[in-house]
Amino acid sequence: MRVVGTSVERLDAIKKVTGSAQFADDIQFSRPLFAQVKRSPYAHAKILKIDTSKAEQLYGVRCVITGEYYKKRAGLYLEDKNFLAVGTAKFKGEPVAAVAAESKEIAEEACKLIEVEYEELPAVFDSLDGMKPDAPLIHPDLHTYKVAPIFYPQKGTNISHHYVLRKGDAEKAFKEAYKTFDNSFYIPHVQHVPIEPHACTAQYMPDGELCIWAACQSPFAVRRALAETFDFPLNKIRVISKAVGGGFGCKAGTTLEGIVIPLAMLCPGRPVKLTYTREDEFQYAYVRQGLHIRIQTAVNKDGKIIGSKNVLAWDGGAYTEYGVNIVKAAGWGCVGPYDIENIATDSYCVYTNHPVGGPYRGFGMSEIHFAIEQNLDMVANEMGISPLDIRRINGIRPGGVSATGQVIDVAGYQECLEKAAALIEYDKPCEPSGNPRKVRGKGLAGGWKAPSMPTDAQSSVIIRMNEDGTFILLCSCHDMGQGSDTVMAQIAAETLTVDVSKITVRTGDTDHTPYEWQTVASRSTYCAGNATKLAAEDLRDKILEVAQIKMGTWKKDLYLEDGYVRRVFYPDIKVPISTFALGLMLPDQSGIAGPMIGVGSYTVPNNIAADIKTGLSPKPVAFWTMGVNGAEVEVDLDTGKVKVLKMVSVFDAGKVINPQMYEGQAEGAMVQAMGTALWEELKLKEGKVMNPSFVDYKIPTFDDMPELIVEVVENAEPTGPYGARGIGEIVMVPGAPAIANAVANATGVRFTRMPLMPDVVLAALKAKK
Amino acid sequence: MKDFQYLLPQTLEEAVRLKEEYDKAAVFMAGATDIVVRMRDYLLTPEYVIDLKKIPGLDGITFSKEEGLHIGCLATMNEIAGNEDVRKYYPTLAAAAESVGSRQVRNRATCVGNIVNASPLADTATPLYCYDAVLEILGPNGKREIPITEFILFVRKVALERGELVTGIRVPYREAEGEFRKIARRDQVDLSTVCGTVLKFGDEYHIAMGSVAPTPLRLKKTEELLAGKKLTKELIDEAAELAPTEVNPIDDVRASKQYRLDMVSYIVRDVLTKLA
Amino acid sequence: MKEYLVKFFVNDEPIELRVPANRTLLSVLREDLALTGTKEGCGAGECGACTVIVDGKAVNACLILAPELDGMHIETVEGLAKGSQISPLQESFIEHMALQCGFCTPGMLMSAESLLRDNPHPTRDEIKKAMSGNLCRCTGYKKIVEAIEAVAEKGVYDK
Structure with missing residues (x-):
């Protein structure tokens, strides 16, 4: 291959290094209005009365709205969410009113003038509490909400989805086991922390057209959700997404757009803008859901796991319109990349009065693998088997079976395991630190992830040829840094046999770029990549169709190379493809065909929903990407500080389209995982975020970066474009448990809760003594 | 940020006059790294901000063994951390200044600002406490000096009278050995969970800790215990046990109270062990 | 006002x-x-x-x-760029793919530019320390460090 598999320069590189890439907040509007939000000071409260009259009278205020203005609920999978609270406020900071004014300062001032009377209600701050029969109900009308048919809200409870998986006979396996284990873990809420906070501008025109400029990963999903909520036909609502400054999931779905739109509708012609501050971002954008997870394991005397029972209680926050799917995805992946015959899993999505849970890189996998992979080490230690061997014994192999019963034909797990173990020199002790108070250890962790999306999620791509033989590729999978623009250009360039520089990629405009379900789920390289390949092939076919006339031979005897159409038998006979850009002019100067446009539409074939009672499906997902992280750490026995010295990453990418970008994904993911392992937690106290800024929510910085080693395994995905499968999320998944396993290896202390903050570590070390 | 009037005095006298006139409605500004954030968050809503940066002669760092070190109120953290004399004669102060915030912040933030803010976890406070630094104050009634330990009264409360301004810090020179320690979650760009300085002047010891009480503290009992004695393992153990009894930290999002107590003990033990 | x-x-x-x-x-x-x-x-x-x-x-x-x-x-x-001629530092960021979403990139570049002017040949530790006031959530920092090292290596900032 000529382009696929090479590290071509990012398409957006020059724009981004010169500051000319335009992000949502960078767009300059004439006569903008500024929105600000009045938020609930209570985690759970009935709204008795809202008096907006003083705010309305403030000079410079253009309009004020409350939840009463637009009561229709929204939601991706479960319509449980109001953009502005209706009736009750369900988390601290939930919007209850919003203002549009001539300046940010006036809007802020106006919000202070809005008077709200509340009656505080009993609240739920833990998913296990929320599941109790006497728990206060956060959505008493849950059973009336519109829901996608694969989710099962439980009437009269806080459970918005209960995924049940029953494979084989878990009870029997536990009875027959040589040994059984029972371990519980807790994973707290964390935040995505893209460096670009959410931003959105909406403009409603007198002719009824609405345009939204948003920092968003998934313009089409946003368009649909907003159109339904605000009763727009899809041809009257347009979502534009420019450069996105990091997403990691939090810019999928809808967050602040629904606050801005009703304001814009009341001020026709005026763009209404809302940009979150960092503090807003921490409290009011999506968060990663908290999780209580209990894993019971039945093992035979050889260390083979014969049964697994899992209970997952997810803290979904006040709205779980998106969260329900994470809960399901976690159910599908519940035992990790291990081939276990008998499984019983219950995964519950539970409403709490916490910030709204949403998709986060890994989509449930990072959370469950923190438990799965530590549990494996704990079982191994008890059984007297090395952590490496227990993974060799149980790790999935080609032809193995997933938790839902899917046969995994391509499974590079074992190769990744061996390679990662070699890279971290797992068989050798750590180099001594030179200080007896600083102990070192190594850890391994595996993981897997599949794209969790509707079984029929769609992608489409259009490639237009210009008169000079260059191309414009239109797609709506969105580049938020992961490099999809460059990947699509590489796939198209490969198929069309041209240089990447000939291809310009345009994305992110629902009026002008073709349909894409969402840029999430590590699905873009695969799904949009397949659509790109189809579009390029369609274009190639159309070129050859007219070329055969010009070149006097059958289409089957023609091929593309380096921007020329050549004859198979006489390759020296060649015609530049640009000749056919607008069709073909015949000798009599008449034209045929017309402008060359390639179209590719793609849906994953034969994806089948899981059975409601057993949770089983022979193919609920397109593919599983798997691999292994290794970590070496140093723990300071005096301060409890954990320093990660080295991390290694080996995943089976199928085919790496752009090695340098792949490395970038893997390196960034390891450091992000390290952040969650060591420091990151949204500290919640009765629903209040205690650390809503970078002062006390620490993400890793330069100085924290360990030595990072990235290698790859390539077992081609038969259905992927050029053999590629998605990797963006999985490369983060095993990072945190690898670190926790390394800490346990170093200290003999097991941490079943993230993050491993110095005070927690030190207290545990002292308790062990 | 609430609107305010920005005042740019050209002389110290003018600065003092403005502050005397506007009193609590006015704040002084040097590096601005702290007040801009607090104004942004509406934690500080002054009507007047008096910027000292155009007043000549306040930015110097001078040193002689006789006079000691003098830090002008506009001297930035990076200037202090990079100053040859500070590095040579007050390495703990250089280390503390270098540990504050990011490089960008240190290019603006001043040491005097760090002290006047009177945060219990001000990094440069503990070395200055150990060196018995003195603050030079100018006010409507002229100049006065006050030891740093008497200047910081409580969280964000200092011993300044109406119209007064800290123009600089004088740090007496004494030959010393010892270390500044900062315990934080992240090694770079983080606030101290606990910070501390332990200095040995001959057979006299000065120990100061930050983020363990409403103000930075000198651990007088521990200092007395050590005074004049040879640093044996037993003595160090005793000091490390006594030190935490002199502080009164709290639980917060950064760490538990117990952790802070442990860190006080650890800093004392570790630095003394190195000094022994 | x-x-x-x-x-x-x-x-x-x-x-x-x-x-x-x-x-x-x-x-x-x-x-x-x-x-x-x-x-x-x-x-x-x-x-x-x-x-x-x-x-x-x-x-x-x-x-x-x-x-x-x-x-x-x-x-x-x-x-940083002179007309359409990007600077060696910008070029190095591109070559080493020291950017993903690009939102932190302008700040990274300015921080690195000022570091290199002050210290044309920083060690890896000096780079990590001086750059720690710039957060990036995408790259894991490695490629940014490499980009800075590479441009320093070329002697671009030698006085």
Whole structure:
């Protein structure tokens, strides 16, 4: 291959290094209005009365709205969410009113003038509490909400989805086991922390057209959700997404757009803008859901796991319109990349009065693998088997079976395991630190992830040829840094046999770029990549169709190379493809065909929903990407500080389209995982975020970066474009448990809760003594 | 940020006059790294901000063994951390200044600002406490000096009278050995969970800790215990046990109270062990 | 609302503006001058996305008040390239793929530019320390460090 598999320069590189890439907040509007939000000071409260009259009278205020203005609920999978609270406020900071004014300062001032009377209600701050029969109900009308048919809200409870998986006979396996284990873990809420906070501008025109400029990963999903909520036909609502400054999931779905739109509708012609501050971002954008997870394991005397029972209680926050799917995805992946015959899993999505849970890189996998992979080490230690061997014994192999019963034909797990173990020199002790108070250890962790999306999620791509033989590729999978623009250009360039520089990629405009379900789920390289390949092939076919006339031979005897159409038998006979850009002019100067446009539409074939009672499906997902992280750490026995010295990453990418970008994904993911392992937690106290800024929510910085080693395994995905499968999320998944396993290896202390903050570590070390 | 009037005095006298006139409605500004954030968050809503940066002669760092070190109120953290004399004669102060915030912040933030803010976890406070630094104050009634330990009264409360301004810090020179320690979650760009300085002047010891009480503290009992004695393992153990009894930290999002107590003990033990 | 006349330079261009006191250099750059290359990531001096060089020193634009601008020489990411000729540092960032989403990139570049001017051959540890005021969530920092090392290696900043 000529382009696929090479590290071509990012398409957006020059724009981004010169500051000319335009992000949502960078767009300059004439006569903008500024929105600000009045938020609930209570985690759970009935709204008795809202008096907006003083705010309305403030000079410079253009309009004020409350939840009463637009009561229709929204939601991706479960319509449980109001953009502005209706009736009750369900988390601290939930919007209850919003203002549009001539300046940010006036809007802020106006919000202070809005008077709200509340009656505080009993609240739920833990998913296990929320599941109790006497728990206060956060959505008493849950059973009336519109829901996608694969989710099962439980009437009269806080459970918005209960995924049940029953494979084989878990009870029997536990009875027959040589040994059984029972371990519980807790994973707290964390935040995505893209460096670009959410931003959105909406403009409603007198002719009824609405345009939204948003920092968003998934313009089409946003368009649909907003159109339904605000009763727009899809041809009257347009979502534009420019450069996105990091997403990691939090810019999928809808967050602040629904606050801005009703304001814009009341001020026709005026763009209404809302940009979150960092503090807003921490409290009011999506968060990663908290999780209580209990894993019971039945093992035979050889260390083979014969049964697994899992209970997952997810803290979904006040709205779980998106969260329900994470809960399901976690159910599908519940035992990790291990081939276990008998499984019983219950995964519950539970409403709490916490910030709204949403998709986060890994989509449930990072959370469950923190438990799965530590549990494996704990079982191994008890059984007297090395952590490496227990993974060799149980790790999935080609032809193995997933938790839902899917046969995994391509499974590079074992190769990744061996390679990662070699890279971290797992068989050798750590180099001594030179200080007896600083102990070192190594850890391994595996993981897997599949794209969790509707079984029929769609992608489409259009490639237009210009008169000079260059191309414009239109797609709506969105580049938020992961490099999809460059990947699509590489796939198209490969198929069309041209240089990447000939291809310009345009994305992110629902009026002008073709349909894409969402840029999430590590699905873009695969799904949009397949659509790109189809579009390029369609274009190639159309070129050859007219070329055969010009070149006097059958289409089957023609091929593309380096921007020329050549004859198979006489390759020296060649015609530049640009000749056919607008069709073909015949000798009599008449034209045929017309402008060359390639179209590719793609849906994953034969994806089948899981059975409601057993949770089983022979193919609920397109593919599983798997691999292994290794970590070496140093723990300071005096301060409890954990320093990660080295991390290694080996995943089976199928085919790496752009090695340098792949490395970038893997390196960034390891450091992000390290952040969650060591420091990151949204500290919640009765629903209040205690650390809503970078002062006390620490993400890793330069100085924290360990030595990072990235290698790859390539077992081609038969259905992927050029053999590629998605990797963006999985490369983060095993990072945190690898670190926790390394800490346990170093200290003999097991941490079943993230993050491993110095005070927690030190207290545990002292308790062990 | 609430609107305010920005005042740019050209002389110290003018600065003092403005502050005397506007009193609590006015704040002084040097590096601005702290007040801009607090104004942004509406934690500080002054009507007047008096910027000292155009007043000549306040930015110097001078040193002689006789006079000691003098830090002008506009001297930035990076200037202090990079100053040859500070590095040579007050390495703990250089280390503390270098540990504050990011490089960008240190290019603006001043040491005097760090002290006047009177945060219990001000990094440069503990070395200055150990060196018995003195603050030079100018006010409507002229100049006065006050030891740093008497200047910081409580969280964000200092011993300044109406119209007064800290123009600089004088740090007496004494030959010393010892270390500044900062315990934080992240090694770079983080606030101290606990910070501390332990200095040995001959057979006299000065120990100061930050983020363990409403103000930075000198651990007088521990200092007395050590005074004049040879640093044996037993003595160090005793000091490390006594030190935490002199502080009164709290639980917060950064760490538990117990952790802070442990860190006080650890800093004392570790630095003394190195000094022994 | 009182306004203050400030005369300053941005990327060597003289600017005169009347500004209120309660604005920051960051908002002046972005809103008044439409120089949106400089980003706001936190507004509190914690993330470094708004790093610019003022009078030769890297600072956070979000922590400088608008009336302070009088007399300042400010360099922003827009001033790094000369016309369409990007600087060796920018080139190195591209070559090493030291960027993903690109939102932190302008601040990274300005921070690195100022580091290299002060210290043309920093060690890896010096780079990591000096750059720690700039947060990136995408790259894991490795490629940024490599980009800075590579451009230093070429001697571009030798005095």
